[in-house]
Amino acid sequence: MTVTGEARRQRTSMIWLQAGSCGGCTMSALETGTHGLIADLAASGIDVLWHPSLSLASGAEVLDLFDRLICGDIGLDILCVEGSILCGPNGSGRFNRLAGTMKPMMTLVRELASIAAVTVGIGSCAAYGGIPAAAPDPAEARGLGFDGTRRGGALGPDYRSRRSLPVVNVAGCAPHPGWIVETLTAIAAGLLGAEDLDAFGRPRFFADHLAHHGCSRNEFYEFKASAERPSDRGCLMEHLGCKATQAVGDCNQRRWNGSGSCTDGGSTCIACTAPGFEAVNGLQSTPKVAGIPVGLPVDMPKAWFVALAALSKSATPKRVRDNSRADRVIVPPSRPQGGR
Amino acid sequence: MTRHIVGPFNRVEGDLELGLDIEAGVVTAARVTAPTYRGFEQILVGRPALDALAIAPRICGICSVSQSIAAATALRAIAGIVPPPNGVLAANIAHAAENIADHLTHFAVFFMPDFTRRAYAGRAWYEAAVAAFAAHTGRASADILPARARLLHILGAVAGKWPHSLAFQPGGTTRALDLGARMRLSGIVEEFARCFEASVLGVAVDVLLELATPEALAAYAEETAGLLPLFLRMAADTGCDALGPGPGPLMSFGAYPSGDGPLFPAGVYEEGVGASPLDASTITEDPSHAWMAGKPTHPAAGDTRPDADKTSGYSFAKAPRLAGRPVEVGAIARQAIAGQPLIRTLLARDGGSRVTSRIVGRMLEVARLIGAMRGWIGALDANGPYCADGPARFPDGAGSGLIEAARGSLGHWVEVKSGRIARYQIVAPTTWNFSPRDEGGVPGPLEQALAGLDVGEAGAEAVAVQHIVRSFDPCMVCTAH
Numbered sequence: 001m002t003v004t005g006e007a008r009r010q011r012t013s014m015i016w017l018q019a020g021s022c023g024g025c026t027m028s029a030l031e032t033g034t035h036g037l038i039a040d041l042a043a044s045g046i047d048v049l050w051h052p053s054l055s056l057a058s059g060a061e062v063l064d065l066f067d068r069l070i071c072g073d074i075g076l077d078i079l080c081v082e083g084s085i086l087c088g089p090n091g092s093g094r095f096n097r098l099a100g101t102m103k104p105m106m107t108l109v110r111e112l113a114s115i116a117a118v119t120v121g122i123g124s125c126a127a128y129g130g131i132p133a134a135a136p137d138p139a140e141a142r143g144l145g146f147d148g149t150r151r152g153g154a155l156g157p158d159y160r161s162r163r164s165l166p167v168v169n170v171a172g173c174a175p176h177p178g179w180i181v182e183t184l185t186a187i188a189a190g191l192l193g194a195e196d197l198d199a200f201g202r203p204r205f206f207a208d209h210l211a212h213h214g215c216s217r218n219e220f221y222e223f224k225a226s227a228e229r230p231s232d233r234g235c236l237m238e239h240l241g242c243k244a245t246q247a248v249g250d251c252n253q254r255r256w257n258g259s260g261s262c263t264d265g266g267s268t269c270i271a272c273t274a275p276g277f278e279a280v281n282g283l284q285s286t287p288k289v290a291g292i293p294v295g296l297p298v299d300m301p302k303a304w305f306v307a308l309a310a311l312s313k314s315a316t317p318k319r320v321r322d323n324s325r326a327d328r329v330i331v332p333p334s335r336p337q338g339g340r
Numbered sequence: 341m342t343r344h345i346v347g348p349f350n351r352v353e354g355d356l357e358l359g360l361d362i363e364a365g366v367v368t369a370a371r372v373t374a375p376t377y378r379g380f381e382q383i384l385v386g387r388p389a390l391d392a393l394a395i396a397p398r399i400c401g402i403c404s405v406s407q408s409i410a411a412a413t414a415l416r417a418i419a420g421i422v423p424p425p426n427g428v429l430a431a432n433i434a435h436a437a438e439n440i441a442d443h444l445t446h447f448a449v450f451f452m453p454d455f456t457r458r459a460y461a462g463r464a465w466y467e468a469a470v471a472a473f474a475a476h477t478g479r480a481s482a483d484i485l486p487a488r489a490r491l492l493h494i495l496g497a498v499a500g501k502w503p504h505s506l507a508f509q510p511g512g513t514t515r516a517l518d519l520g521a522r523m524r525l526s527g528i529v530e531e532f533a534r535c536f537e538a539s540v541l542g543v544a545v546d547v548l549l550e551l552a553t554p555e556a557l558a559a560y561a562e563e564t565a566g567l568l569p570l571f572l573r574m575a576a577d578t579g580c581d582a583l584g585p586g587p588g589p590l591m592s593f594g595a596y597p598s599g600d601g602p603l604f605p606a607g608v609y610e611e612g613v614g615a616s617p618l619d620a621s622t623i624t625e626d627p628s629h630a631w632m633a634g635k636p637t638h639p640a641a642g643d644t645r646p647d648a649d650k651t652s653g654y655s656f657a658k659a660p661r662l663a664g665r666p667v668e669v670g671a672i673a674r675q676a677i678a679g680q681p682l683i684r685t686l687l688a689r690d691g692g693s694r695v696t697s698r699i700v701g702r703m704l705e706v707a708r709l710i711g712a713m714r715g716w717i718g719a720l721d722a723n724g725p726y727c728a729d730g731p732a733r734f735p736d737g738a739g740s741g742l743i744e745a746a747r748g749s750l751g752h753w754v755e756v757k758s759g760r761i762a763r764y765q766i767v768a769p770t771t772w773n774f775s776p777r778d779e780g781g782v783p784g785p786l787e788q789a790l791a792g793l794d795v796g797e798a799g800a801e802a803v804a805v806q807h808i809v810r811s812f813d814p815c816m817v818c819t820a821h
Contacts, residue, residue, distance in 0.1 A: 020378050022817050023353050024401020024503040030445070031492060036485035038476040048476065052350045056453050056475035058806065059346050086378065094648045095377045095656075099347025099357035105376075131383070131398045138379025138646070174401060174503055230509045231516060231727035257496030259524065265500020266514025267507045270394055281387055283394045284506065327516040327726055 012188035014041070014078040015069065015112070016051040016122075019105045020096050020132050020141055021083025024174040025123040026053050031257065032177040044185040049074070059100055070111050078187055079116035079161075081109055081144060084125040084132045085154035088140030095139040106154055109144070113155050117162045118187050119144060120170060122180060127169035127201065128275035129153070135279065145169070145201055148276040165194055169201035171248075173272035178254055179206050200275055202248065207273070210298060211244035214252035216264045221245075223316040224309045225324035227266075230284075234324025236268045238293060241284045245297035247271035341368060344800035347375075349809065351450040353402050354816030356774070358809070359654070360790065360800045367805075370783070370790035372774045374820040377631070377656040381644040381821065384764035389415060389734040389756045392764065396752065397504050399766065400818045402445070404503035405438040405495070406745030407752075407818075410766075414754040416510040417739030419730050425599070426724045427512020429716045430498050432596045432603075433525065434513075436709045436716075437494035438502065440532070442746035443671065443702040444488055444540070446813040448473070448480035448567070451699065454806045455574050459798070465574050472570055480539075480567055487535040493528050497521050512727035517720060525717050533710050542566025545707040552681040554689050557700070568703055575696045584789040584808035586693035587666045590673035591618065591772070593751065595744035596712065603712055604744065607677040608667070611687045615677060620742060622663040623751070625767060628779035630658045636779060639753040639765040640738060656820035659775040659784060660767045668693055668785045669748025669772045670812065672701030680704055695811040702813070734759050745769050747813050768818035786812060 018026070033040035038048050050057060050065055057065065068074045085106050086096035093104025113119045121127040121144045128148055132141035143153035145167035151157045153167075160166060170183050183203050186192040198207045215221065217235050226238035236242030244251070244262075247269055252261050262269050268284055271277045287294045296305050319331040347357035359371035380399050384392055396411040397404040409431060416423070423431075452473040460466050472479050495502035498515060507514045517525070533545060541548050542564040551557050561572035575581055594606030606618045626636035631653035633645040646656065659666075667673075672693050675683040682704060686697040738755040748769030755763035775784030783791065786809065795802035 018354065020376060021354070022398055022401040022404075022503075023815075024398070024404060027401045027503050030485055031489040033489075034486050036481045039482065052348070052355070053353065054449060054475060055350065056456065058350050059348065059801070062348055062350065084378070086376070089646070089648050092648075095646070097357075097375045099349060099355045099373070099375045100345055101347070131395060132378040132380075134383045134395070135386070136379075136382060138382040139377055141378065173398065229727065229729055230511060231514045231725070255496065256501035258490070258493030258528075259521075260496030260500040262500045262505065264515070265496075265498070265505060265507045267500040267505045270506070272504075281391065284390050285388075328518060 010045075012046045012077045013049055013075060014046050014080060014184070015049045015076060016080040016082065017105070017109060017112070018052050019081055019083035019109060019126065020086040020139060021123070021125060023053065023082070025082045025180065026051070028174040028177045029180045032181045037181070040181065041184065045188045046078070046184060063100060066108065066112070070115065072115065076112065076115055077117045078184060079112050079119045080122050080184070081119070081126045082122040084129050084139070084141035085109060085144065086132070086139040086141055087154065088138070091140065110155065113144070113159065113161065115162065118165055118168060119155070119161045120168045120183065120187070121145065121201070122170050123175055124171045124173045124272055124275075124277065127167070127171045130173060131278045133278060143275070146275055148279070166197070167201050168192065168197060168203065171200070171202050171207070171273040176206070176251070176254060176256060179203070198248070202273065206250045207248040209248065209250040209253060211247040211249045211251040211263070211269050212297070213250070215244055216252070219320060220324050222312060223320050224313045225316050225320045228325060231266055231327040232325050233327065233329070236263060237286065239286055240268045241270070241282065241286050242268045243271040243295060244269035246295055247273055249273045346800050346805070351453070351810060352814045352816055353400075354819070356809070356814060356816050358805070360805070362795060362799055365794060365796045365799075367790050367793040367795060370787045371654050372776065372784065372786050373655045374657040374774065374816055376816065377646055377820050379646070381764050381766060384761050387761055388759060389418075389761055392754065392761060393506055393509065396766070399821045400815060401503045402442055402815060403438065403745040403747065403750075403818065404505070405435050405499070405508065406743060406750055408505065408508035409435055410741035410743045410750050410752040412508045412510050413741030413743060414739045414752045417741070418737040418754065418756055419510055419735055421510045421728055421730050423510070423512035423728055424725045426721055426726045427728070428597055429720055430513040430517060430726060431508055433713055433716050434495055434498040436596065436713050437491055439746040440706050440709055441488045441491055442813075443706050444484050447540075447699065447702065448484040450813065451810045452480060452571065453478070454803055454810065457803050459803045460578070463577065465570070465577065468570060469574060472567055483535065483539040487532060487539070491528060491532045494525055497524055509727055511730050512725070514727060516726045519722065522717060522720055526714075529710065529713050529717065536706065536710070540567045540703065541707070542569055545710055548704065548707050553685050557682060571699065572696070575699070580695040580807055582690065583695040583804055584811055585691070586668040587785045587788045588692060589662065589665060589667040590676050590693065591662055591667040591669050591749055592674045592677045593618065593620070593742040593744055593749040595674055604674040604678045608662070609673065609676040611692045619663070620740070623767070624661050624664070625765070626659040626661060626778040628652065628659070629654055629776040631656050632658055639751060639767055640740065642753070642765045643763070644765070655776040657771050657774065657776060659778040660772050661778055666775055666778075666782060666784050666788070667772060669769050670698065670701065671705040671746070672698050673748060674744060675701045675704055695807050698811045747815050747818075748772060766821055768815070768821065770812070770814045770816060770819040773812045774814055774816070774819055
């Protein structure tokens with residue numbers, strides 16, 4: 001069967017706003033595809049009405065577009081928001097005014113969210129507040145649908161978009177470009193429902209995994225052969241703060257920037273997909289009580305972990321132990337003499 | 341006189357607002373507003389020292405490696421750590437990849453689409469401009485965005501991912517590059533060089549770098565097909581060569597360290613005055629026209645206390661000054677201070693920096709960095725370490741990380757007490773370029789570049805305003821952080 005006879009699917013309109021953002025989610029999204037982000041989205045039926053980094057329209061032209069969206073002249077299917085909603089000082093939103101107007105970005109986001117078929121928080125800032133919400137939270141940074149782990153961010157706890165969805169949270173700091181584009185194209189295809197989101201609004205296609213799954217350091221993890229210094233090849237969990245066994249994301253099942261991932265690069269996992277990750281002090285060291293890491297792998301009873309760690313440490317091959325404390329393989333795998 | 345407020349001003353990384361006073365079709369005064377404040381300097385204070393490596397890069401998603409390296413450099417100074425040569429080389433390679441990506445994103449995606457505005461319909465080059473530079477659909481985006489993404493694969497290999505990685509440590513970098521990784525880096529650089537030459541330059545990198553005079557540049561523009569020659573022809577036709585005069589002094593903190601000193605040296609260059617050394621002790625940040633409390637101080641003694649009700653304020657950015665003067669930063673400053681012949685002669689012809697020479701400065705820098713990256717990749721020692729050990733406990737002390745991001749000079753001034761950050765002050769490139777007035781009422785570089793602009797009947801909507809603003813490649817998220 002050819003697709004030529006198929007009814008042409010309806011186009012999906014999308015607008016992207018940057019609130020209290022670093023722009024990194026847009027930079028990540030731009031890494032997608034072979035023809036550039038906008039062209040790839042268009043091929044999946046998404047028409048970008050305006051993106052602050054990519055579109056021509058500026059000043060009055062943009063304010064006019066916002067007005068026409070809000071009054072319903074132009075239908076809005078997907079509202080993407082990148083960055084925390086800055087509600088300060090004192091709830092006024094003046095720390096993030098929409099330039100050219102006296103309107104706080106907080107207000108514009110609420111207006112557009114009220115008419116959007118689906119609202120998408122791009123990145124952990126828009127999802128939960130993110131780094132700007134770290135103590136002392138100078139700008140009163142909130143997520144759209146969450147304030148850290150608490151439901152009810154800038155849009156309130158009961159927010160539902162026109163398609164009856166809570167905010168879809170493409171968490172991550174910055175998220176993988178695939179998470180962003182696949183979420184948007186799934187929405188455009190009508191394939192993303194409430195059941196496809198986890199309790200924090202994250203699409204389950206990436207959030208049902210742990211960052212640990214597929215980590216290139218897994219043998220070191222199994223034997224608790226741990227890195228002690230940055231650039232050591234060993235597992236980053238015991239000493240260097242790695243939270244990949246607790247953090248959601250298929251980070252190590254897809255590649256970042258061609259060949260990488262945080263843990264592969266020796267960049268310890270700081271659980272950037274988790275609400276409240278910014279509250280942790282000492283992101284590169286593992287807090288312990290009586291030598292046992294406080295944050296244990298998800299679903300693992302403490303007694304089990306202690307017993308398994310002790311057992312695996314006692315059974316660690318010399319190769320694994322030596323390599324864990326070096327920045328390159330110093331003992332290659334080998335079979336006993338006479339083996340092949 | 342009428343006062344116009346222009347915004348939202350997009351394609352500038354973050355949001356920007358301009359206030360333009362216009363009298364008889366001429367801008368008599370400009371005020372530049374950074375309308376967003378997140379509070380990174382307040383967030384950093386009180387945290388363990390090494391947390392700066394996770395927090396500071398997240399100031400900016402487009403120059404996160406620069407922010408990482410500034411933070412690591414400041415912490416390195418405090419802790420007395422000396423990174424091994426491989427760690428310095430790997431950081432340089434990653435940093436150059438980010439800076440090239442930024443220069444190209446600016447050129448193709450942020451700056452050039454303004455030449456497709458309807459105001460230019462009827463110009464001989466208009467159809468060519470639309471085909472090449474139309475936002476969303478132009479050939480430049482289609483060529484450069486995938487090339488940029490592929491170039492950033494360098495960050496995947498060196499740092500795990502981009503933006504925002506913890507791979508840049510005071511001791512060096514965290515991933516040793518084996519033979520396969522080094523070959524991948526080489527392959528990425530060569531593939532990028534081919535694309536840059538074919539799509540942007542229309543000639544080999546070495547041919548561009550041999551151009552030493554404005555006349556040679558003009559001849560290249562006339563004779564060559566490519567995105568840069570097209571820009572140069574349009575720039576000459578639209579007056580960009582004379583548009584947007586800078587404040588005079590150009591400054592660099594020095595970029596890409598090595599045992600023999602930085603690839604691009606630190607210093608100050610002023611047309612008609614010449615080159616002079618940088619004295620970073622004369623830097624001040626002046627909050628008099630910012631929505632910030634306080635008095636002008638050196639950043640090592642500064643603090644950040646927002647006051648959104650302050651009536652004399654019009655921006656969340658403070659006003660940085662070098663020996664009391666506003667200075668321009670960016671690729672043109674680095675190349676001028678480094679003595680790049682074409683940039684020096686363009687500055688001499690124009691009497692200082694202008695829209696065209698700022699763009700040319702970036703493209704020359706990309707060309708020079710391609711050669712530098714080849715050298716750094718070749719210099720990686722197959723047996724050498726990438727990261728030195730730090731002290732078991734982070735010591736008390738104060739230090740600074742003065743580096744160059746794509747957009748110019750970036751400084752982090754840090755003080756650590758009892759293992760925790762006691763002070764963290766950041767002055768970003770666009771804080772310099774898009775500074776508000778200081779207590780003497782002296783406008784910042786962009787404010788000066790817009791004053792005197794003939795906008796005619798178009799008023800604040802004049803395309804020239806867009807060209808001048810974006811010629812600085814502003815990053816507003818860094819500006820007030």
